[in-house]
Amino acid sequence: MSEKPKVGVYVCHCGINIASTVDVEEIASFARDLPNVEVARTYSYMCSDPGQNLIKEDIREHGLNRVIVASCSPRMHEPTFRKTIQEAGVNPYFLEMANIREQCSWVHDDLEVATPKAKKLVAASVAKVRLLEALEETEVDAEPATLVIGAGIAGIQAALDIADAGFKVYLVEKTPSVGGRMAQLDKTFPTLDCSACILTPKMVDCAGHPNIELMTYSEVEEIGGYIGNFDVKVRKKARYVDFDKCTGCGDCANECRVKDRFPNEFDQGMGKRSAVYLPFPQAVPAKYTIDPEQCLYLTKGKCGKAPKCQEVCGVGAIDFEQEDEFVEFKVGAVIVATGFDPFDPSKKPEYGYDDYPNVITGMEMERLVSASGPTGGKITINNGEEEIEPKEVAFIKCVGSRDESVGNEYCSRVCCMYTAKQAHLVREKLPDANIRIYYMDVRAFGKGYEEFYDRVRRENVRYIRGNPSEIFKRGNKLVVKAENTLTSTPVEDEVDLVVLGVGMEPRKEMRDIMDLLRLSQSQDRFFLEAHPKLAPVDTATDGVFLAGCCQGPKDIPDTVAQAKGAASSAMIPLARGKVTISAQVAEVNEATCRGCGFCVEICPYSAIEMVTVNRFGYEIEVARVNEALCKGCGSCSAACLSDSIQPKSFRDWQILPQIAALGAMK
Amino acid sequence: MSIENQTFTEKYDLLGCIQCGRCTGGCPVTVRAELNVRHFVDQAYDEGKLDELARLAEIWDCTACHTCAVRCPKGLKPLEVLIGLRSMIVESGKVEPTVRDALQSVLLEGNPWEKARAARTDWMEGLDVKVAEEGQEVENLIFTCCTIAYDPRVQVVAKNMVKLLNQAGIDYAFLPEDESCCGSEVFTIGEEGLFEMLVEDNTEYLNNFNAGRIVTLSPHCYTTYKTHFPDIRIPLYHYTQLLDELVQEGSLSWKGELQKKIVYHDPCYLGKQGGIYDEPRRLLKSIPGVELLEFDRRRERSLCCEGGGGKMWIESQSTEERLADTRIKDARELGADIVAAACPFCVLTLEDAMKGLGYEEEMRVAEITELLGELIEA
Numbered sequence A: 001m002s003e004k005p006k007v008g009v010y011v012c013h014c015g016i017n018i019a020s021t022v023d024v025e026e027i028a029s030f031a032r033d034l035p036n037v038e039v040a041r042t043y044s045y046m047c048s049d050p051g052q053n054l055i056k057e058d059i060r061e062h063g064l065n066r067v068i069v070a071s072c073s074p075r076m077h078e079p080t081f082r083k084t085i086q087e088a089g090v091n092p093y094f095l096e097m098a099n100i101r102e103q104c105s106w107v108h109d110d111l112e113v114a115t116p117k118a119k120k121l122v123a124a125s126v127a128k129v130r131l132l133e134a135l136e137e138t139e140v141d142a143e144p145a146t147l148v149i150g151a152g153i154a155g156i157q158a159a160l161d162i163a164d165a166g167f168k169v170y171l172v173e174k175t176p177s178v179g180g181r182m183a184q185l186d187k188t189f190p191t192l193d194c195s196a197c198i199l200t201p202k203m204v205d206c207a208g209h210p211n212i213e214l215m216t217y218s219e220v221e222e223i224g225g226y227i228g229n230f231d232v233k234v235r236k237k238a239r240y241v242d243f244d245k246c247t248g249c250g251d252c253a254n255e256c257r258v259k260d261r262f263p264n265e266f267d268q269g270m271g272k273r274s275a276v277y278l279p280f281p282q283a284v285p286a287k288y289t290i291d292p293e294q295c296l297y298l299t300k301g302k303c304g305k306a307p308k309c310q311e312v313c314g315v316g317a318i319d320f321e322q323e324d325e326f327v328e329f330k331v332g333a334v335i336v337a338t339g340f341d342p343f344d345p346s347k348k349p350e351y352g353y354d355d356y357p358n359v360i361t362g363m364e365m366e367r368l369v370s371a372s373g374p375t376g377g378k379i380t381i382n383n384g385e386e387e388i389e390p391k392e393v394a395f396i397k398c399v400g401s402r403d404e405s406v407g408n409e410y411c412s413r414v415c416c417m418y419t420a421k422q423a424h425l426v427r428e429k430l431p432d433a434n435i436r437i438y439y440m441d442v443r444a445f446g447k448g449y450e451e452f453y454d455r456v457r458r459e460n461v462r463y464i465r466g467n468p469s470e471i472f473k474r475g476n477k478l479v480v481k482a483e484n485t486l487t488s489t490p491v492e493d494e495v496d497l498v499v500l501g502v503g504m505e506p507r508k509e510m511r512d513i514m515d516l517l518r519l520s521q522s523q524d525r526f527f528l529e530a531h532p533k534l535a536p537v538d539t540a541t542d543g544v545f546l547a548g549c550c551q552g553p554k555d556i557p558d559t560v561a562q563a564k565g566a567a568s569s570a571m572i573p574l575a576r577g578k579v580t581i582s583a584q585v586a587e588v589n590e591a592t593c594r595g596c597g598f599c600v601e602i603c604p605y606s607a608i609e610m611v612t613v614n615r616f617g618y619e620i621e622v623a624r625v626n627e628a629l630c631k632g633c634g635s636c637s638a639a640c641l642s643d644s645i646q647p648k649s650f651r652d653w654q655i656l657p658q659i660a661a662l663g664a665m666k
Numbered sequence B: 001m002s003i004e005n006q007t008f009t010e011k012y013d014l015l016g017c018i019q020c021g022r023c024t025g026g027c028p029v030t031v032r033a034e035l036n037v038r039h040f041v042d043q044a045y046d047e048g049k050l051d052e053l054a055r056l057a058e059i060w061d062c063t064a065c066h067t068c069a070v071r072c073p074k075g076l077k078p079l080e081v082l083i084g085l086r087s088m089i090v091e092s093g094k095v096e097p098t099v100r101d102a103l104q105s106v107l108l109e110g111n112p113w114e115k116a117r118a119a120r121t122d123w124m125e126g127l128d129v130k131v132a133e134e135g136q137e138v139e140n141l142i143f144t145c146c147t148i149a150y151d152p153r154v155q156v157v158a159k160n161m162v163k164l165l166n167q168a169g170i171d172y173a174f175l176p177e178d179e180s181c182c183g184s185e186v187f188t189i190g191e192e193g194l195f196e197m198l199v200e201d202n203t204e205y206l207n208n209f210n211a212g213r214i215v216t217l218s219p220h221c222y223t224t225y226k227t228h229f230p231d232i233r234i235p236l237y238h239y240t241q242l243l244d245e246l247v248q249e250g251s252l253s254w255k256g257e258l259q260k261k262i263v264y265h266d267p268c269y270l271g272k273q274g275g276i277y278d279e280p281r282r283l284l285k286s287i288p289g290v291e292l293l294e295f296d297r298r299r300e301r302s303l304c305c306e307g308g309g310g311k312m313w314i315e316s317q318s319t320e321e322r323l324a325d326t327r328i329k330d331a332r333e334l335g336a337d338i339v340a341a342a343c344p345f346c347v348l349t350l351e352d353a354m355k356g357l358g359y360e361e362e363m364r365v366a367e368i369t370e371l372l373g374e375l376i377e378a
């Protein structure tokens, strides 16, 4: 610290947010008397242009080299004011924020209490700012490629946008085909486009795109590194079918000894498939896969004299010797687009989903009305006795959503509209059916949604306000036990088919991804975004973005919009070709480090590793910080027994005087 | 005591209600009574209306089955609004004489059946039964229940329990005659003061025993202790859990067989409220010869028999078919020889219905212990 500190203190009114409970003028005059303070001023909004200019002018005029802004949380405007002083030629790390809003004016309503407290906070900042060091940010090259995990509509859209912009994309999908849940849908609200018609072209595009390397039936095993430089390892699961040879003719599935024996996941188990299968006719890639848990040869070691598929495959694509393969590559950014699980209605046993074949989920209904579905689009259902065309059809909304009894407080945002859509499709196919929708609220918030709801109602779909409580059987009818809350009448409504408007839940296996990428969950258990309003596609891990229903329930329009947002965010480091590494990171004093490794364990960002160094001829272990991963959180320094690891700007000798200043004043 | 100053709205979280209708939709008595519990949740917001609401006869139709509470998506307990209204009536003293007498009897004799406390263990006569002493270390402390202790029809539950436990040779002891009512019905009738007293006294009383666990014979005691007695330090069990455990580990086995079709009726207090569904079924299935049938309305969807909620002392005004009748008819249609339950109230109500319907010749209503007891006699 060669030059003498010259401090400027800027007290913000924040409109009335601060000024109504803190006497800002008094703070300024108090600050003027503190050591090293050259100027102290107040202004209505420090973050505004004139506010920032005030600081810049003072820096020029008074030769300030340290700045304190007494305003809001550093989370809010620290970056703003760092930039301000940098533009005026002062090292951006010579800034302190005294948080007199969140930590003071907002939590007090008494001027007499808040003003003295704000003084303390400012005095503490002055004590610290004098001791700050100039820090330099560094830049590293960013790998111009992106990993997209999950190839539902969100992953597909993000991959296409990034690839179209000229960057490489690795698109990793767990199942044998891309498409996700949208591929299972029949028509889509509110415009009733056929889902396959609008999705299939995109599926084909992403498989054929020169910039997209598609890996289906694959999972991410490991991700290391940091923004700009992630090291990825992917497991490509053995399909037991040679990818390049297979022509997708389907002879193997047709001849399979356990042909059409297993529930077809794509048809929600309502249709059957063989042990070697293509999930659905439009699957991309159109390559068959052998299910290792069902194939006779793979489970029992024997399939007749010789495996039938192998016998019939004209191109010799069946390969039981195949093993999982691993591929490794580098990317600059990651997009997580792993989607959702439909709510499992077994968790609400009162609806009898496990007991009655004619109680089905919305997802099953999609397959039932689909021309490519198990019934060829004919709505027939087994009522426990026989296959019938239902005459009385009931939909129940909010199944598993807005329901604390199953731990889901949130609204799933799609079931209002998809039940309306499905009611419309039932009306189209069964003109004489009596259709009713049991609802609590109708949430038709999107573009064209209210209009669609109106149309469906006018197609003679009855909306009954009341959420049913129970389903049981009487004769060959299902009884929906509910209350019509508009007329206060309890009802026992006899129907042939009940469609449960199940909501969305986070993927069961999301924990794997959370661990891989150090992501967190929000209250609703979906992935947590960095900020619900201003950073909805970002995460706490730099360079990792969210798209689609993995972040929360969404319809297709919102999913696509978010995917495009995530794609554009992911491309920022890629387009710049560089990423800036924060300077406010932890630093190890190798001379005193005992090599115990406590910090390695404690670091939530896995930013510390042990390295061997040579000291006077001795090999010793010391901790080393990866500055690109370190967030400067300070956990390590709290754990270190020899005070050898400390975050820059928060070193003991910088914060102890600050704390002392807080305590010293009464 | 801020709780006492809470308004109705605060106490029952009325503002949390989204008027979804699931409570009334699930309420079993709506098919025979005027009761619309959601309506009460809605209307009780208006403090000025409470007196009027409390005077409505249908608040006494609630059986405290708790279906409304189990189904509520917002964690409300709608039935407690009814109980709150009942307590206004109880406080004013304008209750049916039968109810008043039952409450008086709990206060004075520790049971609602107007029986002397001294007679509480009369059922033990002639039995080789171990009785607990305070401070004594015992693995299984048995809580008998007022109804089982005094009602001659269901005393068999306790008596057979003694035989079963002796047979299994495990460490157990029944509570002596100073065992008092768990307050299940006191709570649902709305005698708040008396219930608070029972919570305090019983908690202290039970904690004084050095027991590994408390095994209740009635699901009403089981659930009431579990939900309303947070300070009982000893783990609580229902007897079906204990017996199931003994059968699973081979400490209990059956002599002879029972060539019968049995349908098990899930008591609301054991199933919906206690979450115990499998143990009673496993017990019945362990009996050689038994074919276990299932009601369509079973487990979480079981139909209430209307035995709880103080209904033992309050006759419903309704002339519609009683739910116990529906239940018995369903059992007959299934072809059941025996309707088994694991609750004294269910047994009393269902048997009453069976007799009323004149099915005595073809069917039998039995507590599970009744059947098991017959299978250990040599």
Ligand SMILES: Cc1cc2nc3c(=O)[nH]c(=O)nc-3n(C[C@H](O)[C@H](O)[C@H](O)COP(=O)(O)OP(=O)(O)OC[C@H]3O[C@@H](n4cnc5c(N)ncnc54)[C@H](O)[C@@H]3O)c2cc1C
Binding pocket: A149, A150, A151, A152, A153, A154, A155, A172, A173, A174, A175, A178, A179, A180, A181, A182, A185, A187, A188, A189, A190, A218, A219, A220, A337, A338, A339, A340, A341, A342, A362, A363, A366, A414, A418, A421, A502, A503, A507, A509, A512, A513, A547, A548, A549, A550, A554, A555, A556, A557, A559
């Ligand atoms: C019954 C029903 C009907 C609907 N109807 C409509 C409608 O008409 N209109 C509308 O706008 N919206 C509708 N929706 C909503 C629509 O389905 C979703 O908005 C959309 O599917 C979300 O896409 P996604 O890509 O985020 O998730 P998903 O479709 O779930 O895709 C996620 C993909 O990620 C893959 N994946 C998961 N985990 C991993 C992993 N660890 N590694 C690799 N890959 C992984 C999955 O296999 C899947 O392919 C409906 C929803 C339901 C439930």
Ligand code: SF4
Binding pocket: A241, A245, A246, A247, A248, A249, A250, A251, A252, A253, A288, A312, A313, A314, A315, A316, A317, A318
């Ligand atoms: S028979 Fe051979 S080429 Fe045809 S789908 Fe099967 S594996 Fe592919």
Ligand code: SF4
Binding pocket: A397, A398, A399, A401, A402, A410, A411, A412, A413, A414, A415, A416, A417, A441, A442, A443, A501, A503
């Ligand atoms: S979208 Fe509609 S049906 Fe789905 S949870 Fe929300 S309110 Fe309920």
Ligand code: SF4
Binding pocket: B016, B017, B018, B019, B020, B021, B022, B023, B024, B038, B041, B068, B071, B072, B073, B074, B075, B076, B078
């Ligand atoms: S179930 Fe709960 S939320 Fe729904 S109406 Fe009843 S009390 Fe209100």
Ligand code: SF4
Binding pocket: B023, B026, B027, B028, B029, B037, B061, B062, B063, B064, B065, B066, B067, B068, B069, B078, B079
């Ligand atoms: S406890 Fe049972 S009977 Fe009483 S209101 Fe609730 S559902 Fe109805």
